[in-house]
Amino acid sequence: MSLPEEVPDRPGSELTITRIYERAKYLFPDQEIVYRTRRGVFRYTYSDFADRVERLASALSSLGVKGLDRVATMDWNTHWHLEEYYAVPMMGAVLHPVNVRLAPQEIVYTMNQAEDSVLIVNADFLQLAEAVVPNVKSIKHVIVVDADSVPSKVGGVQAYHYEDLLKERGGRFEFQALNERRPAFMFYTSGTTGLPKGVYHSHRQVVLHAFSILSSVAGFGAGPKGIQITSRDVSMIVVPMYHVYAWGFPFSSIMSGQKTVLPGRFDSKAYLELIKQEKVTYFAGVPTILYMLLTDPESEKYDLSGVIFINGGSALPEGLALMAERRGMKVFVGYGLTETAPVLTLALPPSRLQDKLSDRELFYIKLRTGYPIFFVDIAVVDQDGKPVPKDGKTLGEVVVRAPWVTYEYYKDPEKTEAAWRGGWFHTGDLAVWYPDGSILIMDREKDVIKSGGEWISSLRLEDAISQHPGILMVTVIGAKHPKWGERPVALVVPRRGWEGKLTTEEINRFLTENFVNRGAIPKWWLPDKVIEVQSLPLTSTGKADKKVLRAQYSDVLAK
Amino acid sequence: MSLPEEVPDRPGSELTITRIYERAKYLFPDQEIVYRTRRGVFRYTYSDFADRVERLASALSSLGVKGLDRVATMDWNTHWHLEEYYAVPMMGAVLHPVNVRLAPQEIVYTMNQAEDSVLIVNADFLQLAEAVVPNVKSIKHVIVVDADSVPSKVGGVQAYHYEDLLKERGGRFEFQALNERRPAFMFYTSGTTGLPKGVYHSHRQVVLHAFSILSSVAGFGAGPKGIQITSRDVSMIVVPMYHVYAWGFPFSSIMSGQKTVLPGRFDSKAYLELIKQEKVTYFAGVPTILYMLLTDPESEKYDLSGVIFINGGSALPEGLALMAERRGMKVFVGYGLTETAPVLTLALPPSRLQDKLSDRELFYIKLRTGYPIFFVDIAVVDQDGKPVPKDGKTLGEVVVRAPWVTYEYYKDPEKTEAAWRGGWFHTGDLAVWYPDGSILIMDREKDVIKSGGEWISSLRLEDAISQHPGILMVTVIGAKHPKWGERPVALVVPRRGWEGKLTTEEINRFLTENFVNRGAIPKWWLPDKVIEVQSLPLTSTGKADKKVLRAQYSDVLAK
Structure with a gap:
């Protein structure tokens, strides 16, 4: 009998969502949760919340949710969503909040990959659900929240009213202690480069x-x-x-x-x-x-x-x-x-x-x-994986380690391996590192402009150009260049009255006076071309869609 | 390929002391640590501290410390002790801070059970070390801190000066990532009932x-x-x-x-x-x-x-x-x-x-x-393990679960089993439970007086009696009683001028007027006997030693 190499667990060691829930019930039963629905603003207590979480688990269980079953949601920030955030993982199942801003075919892709078996949907997204559900064969039940009445079927699948379910099937439910490493949630990235990628996280x-x-x-x-x-x-x-x-x-x-x-x-x-x-x-x-x-x-x-x-x-x-x-x-x-x-x-x-x-x-x-x-743990590294100096100037990629970084991209060992190379998770974000340990992100790795073996930050340029009084919106991409590989091209949406005036010369004059001459931007970063456009295509998260823009403009300097 | 039952770890997931150390170095290198030695008050930075921790690990490693080796300490709260608190567990070894207030034979017992291989001792405890070390065969090296000079041997074992070691053997040391469940520390309880009991805790x-x-x-x-x-x-x-x-x-x-x-x-x-x-x-x-x-x-x-x-x-x-x-x-x-x-x-x-x-x-x-x-997680339970009402009145035992409760008593499966019965750790403390979830400890289980199947809190009685103006110190124990099993007996040390006046009648008059009549204490709690003494025996933690007193006075009511 000696010291073990690993100290085993006793009950109550597990870091699970259930611990947060139990603590809240124990210490703050009368604290309030305020929620806004289509009917107005309401409130209930942590104690009411805890009770409904238990009844939701009971109802889902009676619908057959078990094991690591995935439950999808399409909802705003409502008390229903919060109840699902707790009940589903605490049952041992996995919650998959669907990013309703993705394109419907992307949503279908993610739900099929996740093999969601239940969908809980806000009435505001019923139309989306009707379009998506027929294409996701794994869905067995649809539950609707914030609705006056619920159709008997949604997308061909049996539908229920959330509140009816709680009333009819919402009995007591005893949450069992879970392994803290049990998957609790799945999410999909917004996929600005290709299809959305799935990640999952454990309770821990x-x-x-x-x-x-x-x-x-x-x-x-x-x-x-x-x-x-x-x-x-x-x-x-x-x-x-x-x-x-x-x-x-x-x-x-x-x-x-x-x-x-x-x-x-x-x-x-x-x-x-x-x-x-x-x-x-x-x-x-x-x-x-x-x-x-x-x-x-x-x-x-x-x-x-x-x-x-x-x-x-x-x-x-x-x-x-x-x-x-x-x-x-x-x-x-x-x-x-x-x-x-x-x-x-x-x-x-x-x-x-x-x-x-x-x-x-x-x-x-x-x-x-x-x-x-x-x-x-965070580091900013060069292309060989070596830390860049903490000088607030040298650009490198942000790599991280933390207990909550995803173990993998779901069903994508190749992307997983690439992201986790060398035992660090590669964020794909380029940043400078300051002496005090803080970082400042300058660009996405895929958006940075690689000019003659050096990096030009598209974000930094956008930030500078956006300060020109005639600019409403701007995005900078790398266009192919016969000599330098890539060179910056700015796409600008003019403010009213500035149409036709935002020439390459005008923008570069502005940048030179306000940034280059002050040493804030190197001269060789000045865009080779500024193109006026009426609008910019946006991604589901509201950022300029550079993938689309690169497809359209990448040859503009080669011509 | 589907969701795993348990999400595996990636690098940087581990909850180890090394993470605290690395963070401190990264974010707060110039923060100060102030320390007082026999020579005065000094200060150094987190960065200096981190450097010395590394050198200490290197020195200990060169002395042969490896694996789960136990390193004992006898020291005050010094920067040396802090350095040991980090370096030893971060090397993967186990620190055993020795409670210098235990009796020397108890210390020998704990160090033998822990099989300590190195002892780091403050010069103030050299005499104690000289007495203990010859009886702990596992000790191979003694290191002395806060000393002008160090004898070549302590208790027959090769001795070193801490600062010399750091100078001579304190090179760079690379701390490896450790399993978070690896044991990091051992401590011994102060053992008011029998021999000290060993516990150990992991980094996590x-x-x-x-x-x-x-x-x-x-x-x-x-x-x-x-x-x-x-x-x-x-x-x-x-x-x-x-x-x-x-x-x-x-x-x-x-x-x-x-x-x-x-x-x-x-x-x-x-x-x-x-x-x-x-x-x-x-x-x-x-x-x-x-x-x-x-x-x-x-x-x-x-x-x-x-x-x-x-x-x-x-x-x-x-x-x-x-x-x-x-x-x-x-x-x-x-x-x-x-x-x-x-x-x-x-x-x-x-x-x-x-x-x-x-x-x-x-x-x-x-x-x-x-x-x-x-x-x-905390609960107050009756003798059947059922929660007592949260009424602020009913006495029960405090049972707990938390990620940091000891897995076992070292080399004592019997006590371990008793403490962990029913999946809760039994603290042996008796408390009341309030509606707001807080608790108030009234007594140690072993000190509570079991009178006719009911519990009388010795602490509560002591607290009440201590408010009598003539009382300097008081302790209450349970003495054997032919009818009730046990009944309370108070041992009191009078203040100057009160000698001979603290009779059973006087104390019970005081308690009746000030507590019983106000409903603060039940009448049947009144002590059967009050005995004046000149002093009370104390434990190593400075509390009245009820074990000794019970041995001496347990028959006082039976006579």
């Missing part, structure tokens, strides 16, 4: 991720210049729950006993009203959401001072950040990928650093991609 | 424990009436590091990048001076420590306002808590056992509750045993 991964965000923001952001989120905060879950765990908030909010607001279908007026009525103190989202809330015609009537906004999905433009700060909001950036569950970094500097920075320096640091949160 | 257990404390205090205690500890705080590690992980602070402080103070050998004046000079914002300890700091003749010269004290080890007496609050300190209680690594609860109520409580109610709640921290 989901729980550690939520725990890390929670404690990183609570502890890390402390201090007079810091930003803190604690159990007293009121959380509004704005990031769509069909995007990777809504960035973890459905777990971190409930875990810490926060009043939690599920605002339903996006509507800037309704969201502003909820912030006011429910005294929301923080939310996260893509820059577009912030922009829409700040530019709503009635926005100025709402007091947003003190409200925290965590930006993700793409870089937070300085102008937008300033607009938010002028309204008294506190903004900072977070970063992650669907593959990484998602959060890897938050742009909250350590307290010691905060004290040494001026307000303006701090403002810019909070716009960076950020510092790794607990348990995230 | 140590890390999750530290993480849970950190985020519980950061998030849970938020708010105007709350108490928060974040990365800006300055930690002084007062709980001896030879007691179970100094309650986790050597990890939670470094993890969050706090300035960390290691105050060395206890000395109330020196500790007060450190609090002042280093602007310490929080520390933890047993009530005795707080008492000594507050009653030091020069204590009043020091401004303690705002300083947080986390009480553990035994209940925080109300009078002492009031004394601390009058000095502007913020106090609350934590609870745990050596077996549970140790923290299970903290007496910080959820924010929502705080708002509903008066300052006075909140004060008393912070003196309770507290609320379970993240990932701790």
